[in-house]
Amino acid sequence: MGASFRESMGWLHTWAGLVIGLLLFAVFWTGTLCVFDREIDRWMNPSTRLVYSGEPIAIDGLREEAGRLSPRTAPWAIVLPTPREPVLSIGYRGRGGFERTLFDPLTFKTVAPAESWAGTRFFFPFHHTLHLRIWHLGTWLTGLAGVAMMALCISGVIIHRKIFVDFFTLRRSRQPQRLLLDLHNTTGTLGLIFYFVMSFSGVTILASVYYPSGVWVAFEGGRSGYVRDTYDVFSRPHLNQPGPPLGSLDAMAATAREAWGGLNPGLVRVFHHGDRNSYVEVRPSIEAEVAMRTDPFFFDAATGAVLYRTSIRETTQVQQFLTGLHFAQFRHWTLRWLYFALGLLGCVLIVTGLLFWIESRRKAHAAADWKGVGFVEGLTIGGTGGMVLATLAFFVANRVLPSGATFRGVARYELEIWVFLAVWVLSFAHGWMRCGAAWIDQCRLVAGLCILAVALNGATTGDHVLRAWTDGKLAVAGMDLVLLAGGFAAAVTAWRLQRRRQGTAPKQFRHHHLEGQSS
Amino acid sequence: MAKPASASSSAPVGAGKVVVRVLAIVLGAYAASAGAVAAGVAGLILAGVNKSDAFTVCSILGFLLYVGLALWAAAARRLVPMVGTLLLVTAAGTGIGLLPTLIGGA
Amino acid sequence: MQAVLIAAVLAVSYLGFAFLALSQDRHWLHFSGERHCPPRIARSLRIAGYALLIVGLGLALFRDGAGFGSLVWGTTLTVGSFAVVCTLTWRPYWLRPLALVCQRLARRAVES
Numbered sequence: 001m002g003a004s005f006r007e008s009m010g011w012l013h014t015w016a017g018l019v020i021g022l023l024l025f026a027v028f029w030t031g032t033l034c035v036f037d038r039e040i041d042r043w044m045n046p047s048t049r050l051v052y053s054g055e056p057i058a059i060d061g062l063r064e065e066a067g068r069l070s071p072r073t074a075p076w077a078i079v080l081p082t083p084r085e086p087v088l089s090i091g092y093r094g095r096g097g098f099e100r101t102l103f104d105p106l107t108f109k110t111v112a113p114a115e116s117w118a119g120t121r122f123f124f125p126f127h128h129t130l131h132l133r134i135w136h137l138g139t140w141l142t143g144l145a146g147v148a149m150m151a152l153c154i155s156g157v158i159i160h161r162k163i164f165v166d167f168f169t170l171r172r173s174r175q176p177q178r179l180l181l182d183l184h185n186t187t188g189t190l191g192l193i194f195y196f197v198m199s200f201s202g203v204t205i206l207a208s209v210y211y212p213s214g215v216w217v218a219f220e221g222g223r224s225g226y227v228r229d230t231y232d233v234f235s236r237p238h239l240n241q242p243g244p245p246l247g248s249l250d251a252m253a254a255t256a257r258e259a260w261g262g263l264n265p266g267l268v269r270v271f272h273h274g275d276r277n278s279y280v281e282v283r284p285s286i287e288a289e290v291a292m293r294t295d296p297f298f299f300d301a302a303t304g305a306v307l308y309r310t311s312i313r314e315t316t317q318v319q320q321f322l323t324g325l326h327f328a329q330f331r332h333w334t335l336r337w338l339y340f341a342l343g344l345l346g347c348v349l350i351v352t353g354l355l356f357w358i359e360s361r362r363k364a365h366a367a368a369d370w371k372g373v374g375f376v377e378g379l380t381i382g383g384t385g386g387m388v389l390a391t392l393a394f395f396v397a398n399r400v401l402p403s404g405a406t407f408r409g410v411a412r413y414e415l416e417i418w419v420f421l422a423v424w425v426l427s428f429a430h431g432w433m434r435c436g437a438a439w440i441d442q443c444r445l446v447a448g449l450c451i452l453a454v455a456l457n458g459a460t461t462g463d464h465v466l467r468a469w470t471d472g473k474l475a476v477a478g479m480d481l482v483l484l485a486g487g488f489a490a491a492v493t494a495w496r497l498q499r500r501r502q503g504t505a506p507k508q509f510r511h512h513h514l515e516g517q518s519s
Numbered sequence: 520m521a522k523p524a525s526a527s528s529s530a531p532v533g534a535g536k537v538v539v540r541v542l543a544i545v546l547g548a549y550a551a552s553a554g555a556v557a558a559g560v561a562g563l564i565l566a567g568v569n570k571s572d573a574f575t576v577c578s579i580l581g582f583l584l585y586v587g588l589a590l591w592a593a594a595a596r597r598l599v600p601m602v603g604t605l606l607l608v609t610a611a612g613t614g615i616g617l618l619p620t621l622i623g624g625a
Numbered sequence: 626m627q628a629v630l631i632a633a634v635l636a637v638s639y640l641g642f643a644f645l646a647l648s649q650d651r652h653w654l655h656f657s658g659e660r661h662c663p664p665r666i667a668r669s670l671r672i673a674g675y676a677l678l679i680v681g682l683g684l685a686l687f688r689d690g691a692g693f694g695s696l697v698w699g700t701t702l703t704v705g706s707f708a709v710v711c712t713l714t715w716r717p718y719w720l721r722p723l724a725l726v727c728q729r730l731a732r733r734a735v736e737s
Contacts, residue, residue, distance in 0.1 A: 005594050012544070012593040144545070150586045155593075168646040168706070170714040190706045193699055200582065207578035213557040214578050217616045218570040230571040290692035315575040322579075325696060332693055334631050338700035345707070 009155040016155075017353050018376070020148045022383035025350045027145050029387050030127040031198075032343030035328055035336055036482075037119030038084040039475035044119070044398045046461045047112035050086040050104060051472045057081065057088065057105050059268065060250050065108075066090045067246070067273050069101055073238070077269035078249070081105045082287055083331065084475070116398050117413045122420075128206075136209070142202075143210050149199035156188055163189060177359045184352040187345050194342045195349070201326040204319060230316055234298040234308040236277050243276035244302040252304050256282040256297040259309070263288055270301060279307055287331040291317060292324035347384075354380045378432035385442035386427025392449035393423040395483075399456035440501065443494035450487025454480045536598060543598075547605035548588035554612020556581040561616045630688040634681050634697065638705030641677030643720055644670045646709055647727060655717060656724030666731045678702070 002008040033040065042049050059078050070076035070092035079089045088105040091098060102111040116122075125131060132138030157163060170186050173179045188195075208215050208226045219225030227233060253265045266285030272278040278301035286292050298308040312320070324330065328339050358377050365373040397419040405412045431438045457480060458464030465484075468477040556577045563573035588605065595601035646652045648670035653662035662670070681701065686694035712719050 008594040009590070012590070147582060147585055147589070150582070151589050154586065154590060165649065165651065168642070168649065168652060168710050168713055170710050172714060186707070186710050190710070191703045194703055197699075203582050204579050207575070207582070211553055211556045211578045211581055213553040213613070213616060214560040214574050214581070217557045217560045217619060218564060218574045226571075226574065230575070290696065313569065313571055313575075315572045319575050319579065321692070330693070332689070332697075335693060335696055335700065338697070338704060342700055342703055345703070 006159055009158040013152060013155040013159055014357065016148055017152055018357055020145055020152075021350055021354045022379060023141060023145045024149060025347060025354075025384050026130070026387055027127060027142055028343060028346045028350060029384075029391070030123045032340060032347065033123045033391065034119060034127050035339045035343060036475075036479070037124050039479055040119030040123065041085070041114070042473070042475040043457065043479045044116040044395070045114040046463070048085075048087045048102060048114060049461075049463065049473050049476055050081075050111070052081060052083040052086040053106060054083075055106075056264075058250050059088075059253070060248055061108055062088075062090065062103070063246050063249065066270070070094070070273070073272075075269055075271045076273065077267055079267050080265060080285070082266070082285060084287075087111055112403075115403060115412050116416055118398075122394075122413075122417065128202075139206065139209060143206065146199040146203040150196060153188075153192055153196045153199075157192070160185060160189070177356065180352050180356040180359055184349060184356055187349040187352065191342055191345050191349065195346055198326060198346075201322040205323045205326060207319070230313070231294060232310040232312065234279075234281075234296075234310065235271070236279060236307075238272045238275050239277040241276040242274060243278055246270065246273065246278070246280075247300075247302050247304040249280065252280055252282055252297070252299045255299075255304075255306065256284070259297065260284050260295065273301075278302070286324070286327075286329050290324045290330055291321040292327055292329065293317075293320055351380070351384050354384070374432070374435060377435055378428060378438075381431030381438045381442065382424070382428030385439065385446070386424050386431065388446055389427050389442055389449065390420045390424035392446060392453060392483075394420040395453045396449055396456060399453065399460050437501070440494050440497045443490045443497065447487045447491035447494060450483045450490065454483050454487075539598060539602065540592065543602050543605060544589045544592045547602060547609075548585055548592050551588055551605045551608040551612070552581050552585035554609040554616070555584055556612070557616025558612040558614075561619050564619055565622075627688065630684055631697075634684045634688070634701050635705060637677050637681040637684065638701045639708050641674045641681065642706045642709040643712075643723060644674035644677065646713060647720070647724055648674065652713060653724070655713075656721055657728050663731055663735075665734060666727060670727065681705075 002011050057080060059080070062078060066076050066078060069090055074092050074094065076090060076092035079085075079091060081088050086105070088103045089100045090103070091100040093099075100114070102113060103109065104111055128139065128142050129136075130138035130141060132141070160166070166182075166185060167189060168186075170182045171178060173182065203210060208223055212222070215222055215226050219229055221228075249268050249270075253268060256265055257263065263284045265282050266287075267281075267283040269281040269283075270278065271281070280299045280301050281296050282299065283294060283296045293312075294310070295312065296310050297306060298310075299305065300307055328336060354376070358373055358380065362373050365371075394416055397416045401412055401415055403412075405415065407415055410418070427438075427442065430441065434441060454465070457476070463471070463473055463476050465477050465480045468474075468480065559577035559580070560570075560573045563577065564570060592601055592605065647656065648662055648667040650661050653667075654660055682694075682698045685698035685701070688694060689697050
């Protein structure tokens with residue numbers, strides 16, 4: 001699609017970037033948030049803001065409670081607390097989807113249920129399904145975005161004229177076009193490995209969804225066959241005969257812990273509770289190493305005898321390494337913050353790419369009286385700034401809505417999501433109406449919402465930054481501080497954009513529409 | 520890493536050809552890579568490799584193949600041979616992928 | 626110890642990229658006023674830069690083991706290089722002492 005190879009790559013990079021750019025931003029932004037998904041959970045569900053004690057927990061005391069909670073036939077699981085998820089939960093698949101009851105791991109008293117979908121149930125599924133579940137549409141779209149990102153990385157390197165000479169170059173140019181291109185180039189080159197590895201590992205997680213062809217060739221029964229064979233899952237049927245009572249879960253957990261070399265169990269799941277064929281699965285916690293290791297033990301429920309130990313093949317371990325490095329559920333705070341920073345850098349990369357497309361065509365389109373640039377600018381504002389605004393509105397709505405609030409039968413968590421979607425849609429309209437000025441408006445709104453969210457958190461829960469910090473609720477304090485930093489960055493950006501727009505900027509910056517930071 | 524606006528002002532191309540090329544990049548390259556994954560899995564299984572190993576290796580490489588084919592589909596000078604090759608790879612891959620079932624069924 | 630090591634990984638990565646940047650004519654000109662970085666200096670700067678990046682890998686692996694260590698190293702490379710870019714763009718005089726030392730060494734090398 002061009003005279004030379006480099007020109008065809010330029011064509012691909014330009015148009016694939018434009019068409020996929022907003023989808024990529026949505027995936028990158030939610031992915032960046034998901035680095036701190038559990039911390040967002042703590043912030044949005046105040047009842048779960050417990051302090052992790054680190055004591056080993058005896059779960060035998062919960063056996064009766066768990067059996068009573070869940071429907072007779074469904075398997076139920078005890079999820080053990082971790083520093084990032086300090087509540088203990090009992091979960092089972094009930095009539096209305098997956099149900100969870102939360103407990104304080106020290107007292108075994110129930111904790112008020114989580115009322116928001118927050119990070120793990122809203123942003124995380126958004127990241128990989130866009131919450132479009134019809135025909136797995138969202139999964140395929142995000143997969144396409146992942147592959148497109150890999151293609152964009154490669155074509156970007158090919159069309160970069162002087163990748164080594166320009167490696168450290170970011171010119172403070174008068175022209176927005178020049179500065180945007182420099183920013184796009186440096187954020188792209190310097191973070192290239194991260195973007196490529198993240199998009200690649202992202203698509204490989206769902207390889208069995210994206211390549212059904214290979215699955216059907218290899219496994220009987222398609223994807224369920226794949227899971228059964230590859231993850232070496234043990235099962236035995238329900239016999240419909242009452243069996244002896246459940247044995248000691250703690251003893252089973254101890255057996256597993258010893259075999260894993262001291263690794264703590266993360267999940268204990270009971271199948272066919274009360275049946276003669278009942279059995280228990282014990283899985284290790286996933287926070288100890290990069291690979292998201294599934295190394296479960298299966299025990300007979302009554303006697304606690306080991307029925308089966310799963311063995312995972314080496315190729316699958318490679319895939320689990322890729323999965324783990326993408327999920328970032330391990331306990332490594334330095335790496336977590338580095339991921340967050342590089343995720344934001346990726347957001348800047350995408351925004352500057354889109355803005356460069358707009359700025360380099362603005363004059364030509366104005367001369368030819370085309371509407372293309374205005375349309376794309378509105379889309380970009382709604383898809384990037386609007387996404388950030390919607391996220392913050394989601395946080396604010398969470399702190400404004402009283403506990404148990406419903407509206408015309410819509411539950412509280414759904415109301416928050418409606419606020420998110422409404423703000424997102426409105427910001428597109430705002431972008432088309434106000435064009436370039438919309439950036440300034442939205443930066444101001446972002447700054448305002450950040451501060452409002454922090455203030456509301458302090459007012460409604462009493463956990464203002466200082467108190468949360470001294471109480472050891474670092475997730476809450478950290479999120480407040482990030483919000484404040486983001487609000488500050490947005491306020492500075494709004495102020496500078498405003499100055500530039502009025503033409504009072506220092507000489508070297510006399511130009512409008514400069515995106516300083518995407519925060 | 521985009522390049523200056525000159526990219527958009529290259530020689531005018533018919534809309535039909537652009538549509539065909541975009542379809543080739545998105546769907547054609549995917550279909551060919553899916554075919555190749557099927558063929559690869561079938562080949563490895565027939566060669567005695569474990570099913571899970573065969574699938575994991577082939578599907579992970581499949582994504583890289585998809586990206587490579589998509590870039591090639593964007594760069595190929597002539598449209599018809601490019602589309603033809605993608606279709607051929609898809610058909611051949613599907614055929615080889617069906618082999619284990621055919622052999623197993625016979 | 627852990628904190629010191631991660632700071633060292635970051636510092637080594639920053640310094641390594643600063644050397645690599647200085648070895649380029651564009652940035653050498655910026656600090657020394659000379660149009661070209663003398664080839665001998667450029668080569669030693671480059672060797673020192675890459676060596677520091679490798680030292681960073683060693684420190685990261687020592688701190689975190691193979692799995693986490695390689696990830697830490699890969700991500701700090703981006704952070705370090707981006708920090709160098711920001712320094713060169715907004716606070717270039719921070720790197721002037723480094724350039725002066727290199728220049729002095731260069732002169733001594735020429736004299737000897």
